[in-house]
Amino acid sequence: GDSVTQMEGPVTLSEEAFLTINCTYTATGYPSLFWYVQYPGEGLQLLLKATKADDKGSNKGFEATYRKETTSFHLEKGSVQVSDSAVYFCALNAGGTSYGKLTFGQGTILTVHP
Amino acid sequence: EAGVTQFPSHSVIEKGQTVTLRCDPISGHDNLYWYRRVMGKEIKFLLHFVKESKQDESGMPNNRFLAERTGGTYSTLKVQPAELEDSGVYFCASSQAGGYEQFFGPGTRLTVL
Numbered sequence: 001g002d003s004v005t006q007m008e009g010p011v012t013l014s015e016e017a018f019l020t021i022n023c024t025y026t027a028t029g030y031p032s033l034f035w036y037v038q039y040p041g042e043g044l045q046l047l048l049k050a051t052k053a054d055d056k057g058s059n060k061g062f063e064a065t066y067r068k069e070t071t072s073f074h075l076e077k078g079s080v081q082v083s084d085s086a087v088y089f090c091a092l093n094a095g096g097t098s099y100g101k102l103t104f105g106q107g108t109i110l111t112v113h114p
Numbered sequence: 115e116a117g118v119t120q121f122p123s124h125s126v127i128e129k130g131q132t133v134t135l136r137c138d139p140i141s142g143h144d145n146l147y148w149y150r151r152v153m154g155k156e157i158k159f160l161l162h163f164v165k166e167s168k169q170d171e172s173g174m175p176n177n178r179f180l181a182e183r184t185g186g187t188y189s190t191l192k193v194q195p196a197e198l199e200d201s202g203v204y205f206c207a208s209s210q211a212g213g214y215e216q217f218f219g220p221g222t223r224l225t226v227l
Contacts, residue, residue: 043118106155
């Protein structure tokens with residue numbers, strides 16, 4: 001079945017450090033890929049998406065590129081801020097008959113210190 | 115515009131009791147989804163409504179879980195009887211007809227003692 005694997009956390013960085021959170025997936029066909037973020041006390045918010053191979057999703061300084069050859073969708077940010085502290089989830093939607101279903105990774109807790 | 119709301123935010127019950135969780139989607143969203151996150155693990159899909167119909171309930175763990183969406187507006191998820199392994203955070207999400215972006219509520223944290 002479909003699955004998503006994220007790097008284990010937690011990840012702790014100093015402000016302005018470079019961030020990478022690895023995400024790889026297993027799916028049949030050509031899924032759409034997403035990164036969601038959950039800030040403390042809030043629901044998940046869509047951070048960025050990519051719907052086909054080589055697409056780059058970007059938002060709020062975060063980027064991720066859909067790499068079909070390595071089945072990966074790693075999240076990167078060049079300079080993190082304290083306000084980026086949150087839980088980050090990689091997810092896929094495989095479409096087909098379960099077109100509404102998101103399959104998530106286990107989440108990565110990011111803490112950024114001043 | 116109000117977001118997805120869920121009630122209650124927390125629920126603590128004893129094994130064998132019944133609990134009903136409620137989700138109010140964003141007004142006008144035909145699609146409504148339920149997900150669950152057991153402690154420290156991945157968020158897992160439970161089911162998907164399109165209006166009042168169940169489009170996909172492949173993730174429902176067993177027949178102790180019953181989801182309804184009468185009238186195609188709010189939805190309830192009932193667990194009866196609750197077991198210890200049902201503890202976790204239950205998320206609801208909604209999306210527009212034909213829309214890919216799911217908007218999530220803050221979740222209901224369920225603890226079964």
